Amino acid sequence: MARPRTPRTAPAPEGPARTGPVNVLLIGAGGREHAIGWKLKQAKRCGKLHFAPGNGGTRELGVNVDLPFEPVNTKHADAIDHYCRDHGIGLVVIGPEDPLCAGLADRLAAPGRAVFGPVAEAARLEGDKAWAKELMRGALIPTADSKTFTRAEPALAWAEARETPVVVKAAGLARGKGVMVTDSPEEAVAAVDQLMNRRAFGEAGETVIIEERLSGQEVSVLALVDGQNIRVLDPAQDHKAVGEGDTGPNTGGMGAYCPTPVIDEKTLRTVEREVLVRAVDALRRGGVTFRGVLYAGMMLTAGGPKTLEFNTRFGDPETQPLMMRLKGDLLELMLATCGGRLDEVDLDWDPRVCVGVVVCAGGYPGDYRKGDPIGGIDDAEEDPDVKVFHAGTKIDRDGLLVTAGGRVLCVCALAGDLK
Ligand code: AMP
Numbered sequence: 001m002a003r004p005r006t007p008r009t010a011p012a013p014e015g016p017a018r019t020g021p022v023n024v025l026l027i028g029a030g031g032r033e034h035a036i037g038w039k040l041k042q043a044k045r046c047g048k049l050h051f052a053p054g055n056g057g058t059r060e061l062g063v064n065v066d067l068p069f070e071p072v073n074t075k076h077a078d079a080i081d082h083y084c085r086d087h088g089i090g091l092v093v094i095g096p097e098d099p100l101c102a103g104l105a106d107r108l109a110a111p112g113r114a115v116f117g118p119v120a121e122a123a124r125l126e127g128d129k130a131w132a133k134e135l136m137r138g139a140l141i142p143t144a145d146s147k148t149f150t151r152a153e154p155a156l157a158w159a160e161a162r163e164t165p166v167v168v169k170a171a172g173l174a175r176g177k178g179v180m181v182t183d184s185p186e187e188a189v190a191a192v193d194q195l196m197n198r199r200a201f202g203e204a205g206e207t208v209i210i211e212e213r214l215s216g217q218e219v220s221v222l223a224l225v226d227g228q229n230i231r232v233l234d235p236a237q238d239h240k241a242v243g244e245g246d247t248g249p250n251t252g253g254m255g256a257y258c259p260t261p262v263i264d265e266k267t268l269r270t271v272e273r274e275v276l277v278r279a280v281d282a283l284r285r286g287g288v289t290f291r292g293v294l295y296a297g298m299m300l301t302a303g304g305p306k307t308l309e310f311n312t313r314f315g316d317p318e319t320q321p322l323m324m325r326l327k328g329d330l331l332e333l334m335l336a337t338c339g340g341r342l343d344e345v346d347l348d349w350d351p352r353v354c355v356g357v358v359v360c361a362g363g364y365p366g367d368y369r370k371g372d373p374i375g376g377i378d379d380a381e382e383d384p385d386v387k388v389f390h391a392g393t394k395i396d397r398d399g400l401l402v403t404a405g406g407r408v409l410c411v412c413a414l415a416g417d418l419k
């Protein structure tokens with residue numbers, strides 16, 4: 001009897017010409033997009049840079065355009081597609097997770113245009129934590145033991161009966177805030193109630209995962225994946241708590257540094273083999289080709305590295321220190337990722353360490369004020385090893401740089417050692 005065929009990697013789409021300038025459209029408004037744009041601008045073949053919507057920093061690198069994409073619908077995708085045609089865009093880079101999970105990469109695929117970021121079926125690794133858990137179990141990827149619930153009563157009963165601490169997670173996208181680390185059954189029950197009954201994160205909490213609470217150092221292992229080849233980037237560590245000394249509520253990320261000594265080379269290779277390769281292979285067995293950034297959020301436990309989550313994009317703020325240290329041509333790296341040619345390009349790093357510290361608006365991650373003037377960036381950047389990436393900033397009607405979001409700036413500096 002014929003054996004069932006293993007699905008193969010889908011052929012890489014034909015991107016822009018291999019010579020001549022490439023115009024780029026970057027989707028997103030954060031520090032991550034400013035950092036990617038800054039690095040792309042240094043690329044040999046970088047043509048004109050367009051940012052949708054960009055921020056106060058990106059406008060110095062190119063043009064900011066108002067192309068709505070939240071949430072992505074057919075009209076939005078068509079408008080972006082038209083914009084790309086009108087402006088000869090050869091590469092679209094999709095920064096945030098929401099448009100990826102909504103299928104923007106699928107919809108923007110066109111001859112002569114590379115789209116950096118996975119298709120929706122692959123971005124599901126980030127957008128549906130319950131599905132990702134299933135995939136991890138099936139592929140023997142080390143992760144915390146967990147149980148998934150689609151109804152509140154059994155979830156509440158399970159949470160109440162736990163004798164060791166658990167973490168309660170909304171399965172859907174919640175801007176990094178749908179994870180509740182609890183200390184007691186009472187807290188776990190309250191977390192389930194918040195997510196499932198009160199719908200604190202809307203539909204994202206329709207399905208909830210309750211998993212064992214692990215302990216250990218956390219590390220972000222990001223890799224470029226071209227469908228076939230995996231190139232692991234230098235490991236980074238981000239810090240999520242808003243306050244000094246890791247106190248206060250979790251945020252999207254208050255700072256990051258790279259490389260991090262918390263993970264050694266051997267453990268990094270274990271993560272590559274047992275987490276990244278297995279995830280990409282499991283997707284492929286399901287007929288899905290992953291192209292873009294695969295980001296494994298790892299915890300280094302006494303029982304070995306365990307996967308907390310997958311993201312299917314560059315991290316924010318990890319990207320800011322990563323871009324500061326990346327040597328070589330980001331445009332060619334991205335085109336090689338889209339084109340299935342990652343084995344042909346160099347990936348080198350500045351040996352120095354980079355630390356990025358996020359400056360946020362008072363009150364963040366709760367309510368915060370907008371419109372406050374920002375100063376001092378030029379002074380900081382007089383040091384050639386310092387770069388200030390913008391996130392929630394804009395130019396107001398008087399031409400002043402003002403705050404426009406919770407995370408405002410990410411101040412990055414390179415030095416010989418971490419201290
Ligand atoms: P996630 O978005 O799933 O990475 O979760 C956000 C944060 O919650 C992580 O960075 C960890 O600090 C924490 N976390 C998630 N899962 C666990 C777990 N199983 N044990 C302990 N902490 C966790």
Ligand code: GLY
Pocket residue numbers: 176238252253311314315316317318
């Ligand atoms: N820094 C964490 C994230 O980008 O999800």
